[in-house]
Amino acid sequence: MAGADTKRLIVVVGPTAVGKTAMAITLAKHFKTEIISADSRQFYKEMSIGTAKPDAEELREVKHHFIDSHSIEEEYSAGDFERDALSLLETLFEKHDEVVMVGGSGLFVRAVCEGLDNLPKAPAAVRERLNDIFERKGLEPLQQKLKEVDPDYYRHADIHNPQRVIRALEVYEATGQPFSSYRVRETVERPFGIVTIGLNMERQKLYDRINLRVDKMIEKGLVNEVRSLLSYRNMPALLTVGYAEIFDFIDGKITLEEAISRIKQNSRRYAKRQITWFKKYGDTVWFDPDDWEGILSFLR
Numbered sequence: 112m113a114g115a116d117t118k119r120l121i122v123v124v125g126p127t128a129v130g131k132t133a134m135a136i137t138l139a140k141h142f143k144t145e146i147i148s149a150d151s152r153q154f155y156k157e158m159s160i161g162t163a164k165p166d167a168e169e170l171r172e173v174k175h176h177f178i179d180s181h182s183i184e185e186e187y188s189a190g191d192f193e194r195d196a197l198s199l200l201e202t203l204f205e206k207h208d209e210v211v212m213v214g215g216s217g218l219f220v221r222a223v224c225e226g227l228d229n230l231p232k233a234p235a236a237v238r239e240r241l242n243d244i245f246e247r248k249g250l251e252p253l254q255q256k257l258k259e260v261d262p263d264y265y266r267h268a269d270i271h272n273p274q275r276v277i278r279a280l281e282v283y284e285a286t287g288q289p290f291s292s293y294r295v296r297e298t299v300e301r302p303f304g305i306v307t308i309g310l311n312m313e314r315q316k317l318y319d320r321i322n323l324r325v326d327k328m329i330e331k332g333l334v335n336e337v338r339s340l341l342s343y344r345n346m347p348a349l350l351t352v353g354y355a356e357i358f359d360f361i362d363g364k365i366t367l368e369e370a371i372s373r374i375k376q377n378s379r380r381y382a383k384r385q386i387t388w389f390k391k392y393g394d395t396v397w398f399d400p401d402d403w404e405g406i407l408s409f410l411r
Contacts, residue, residue, distance in 0.1 A: 118303040125310035126382035130400035135213035142209040149214030161353035193222035226299030233281035261289035273350040309395040
């Protein structure tokens with residue numbers, strides 16, 4: 112890449128509802144550049160309300176990539192994203208010195224910045240069987256199984272995320288090797304500079320923002336969006352906060368009030384895990400979302 116040392120990927124990370132989209136747009140406008148979304152659920156055009164995608168106005172302000180780029184019928188892994196985002200960056204860096212990447216999906220951010228381990232794909236039958244156990248018996252038996260076959264990954268993984276637990280068990284069942292044994296690759300050097308900005312705020316303020324966002328999702332029609340996705344409910348993207356709880360409501364397992372309360376609680380837990388992940392990750396430098404001057408002087 113010509114003049115690669117002058118090219119820079121500005122990565123904006125942080126917990127859900129902290130204001131990453133607004134910051135990414137402000138940065139992209141300042142640097143007259145474009146945005147890559149590294150949110151593992153915003154790729155899917157059928158999932159909009161529960162993923163808090165940028166709205167039409169925000170999408171008009173700055174060109175975004177990887178929003179509504181795929182159908183929920185397609186599987187789109189972090190490895191696929193790594194390949195496609197790097198290819199896109201090569202094109203974008205021909206026109207821009209800076210590109211902004213934004214998202215709260217740690218694995219997808221890491222895929223682009225550091226490269227991913229070469230994980231094997233499991234047969235569909237294995238995934239279907241594990242999903243069936245999850246549907247009938249919940250997450251606990253799968254967590255127990257993971258603890259037995261791969262204690263190392265169990266200790267470090269987000270074991271409350273069904274998608275992560277099922278993925279690790281898939282790899283084990285398909286290969287006989289623990290998932291953790293595939294996660295040893297060295298960081299790959301990228302042909303551009305990377306600077307990572309973390310956004311965070313006082314915890315109660317963040318939790319208030321999360322609760323408000325969930326209420327707005329319900330107002331906008333989250334229940335109907337989830338109903339429209341019933342036939343895809345076993346797809347990994349739908350085994351996540353905001354969708355799993357509404358499926359339980361539709362199944363008659365819990366009331367709508369309980370579902371809303373659980374989405375708020377699980378979103379707050381997810382935010383805590385995101386903060387923990389990004390605090391351990393790379394050289395993230397943290398700012399309050401309102402500290403535009405601080406962020407700008409840091410980037411200079």
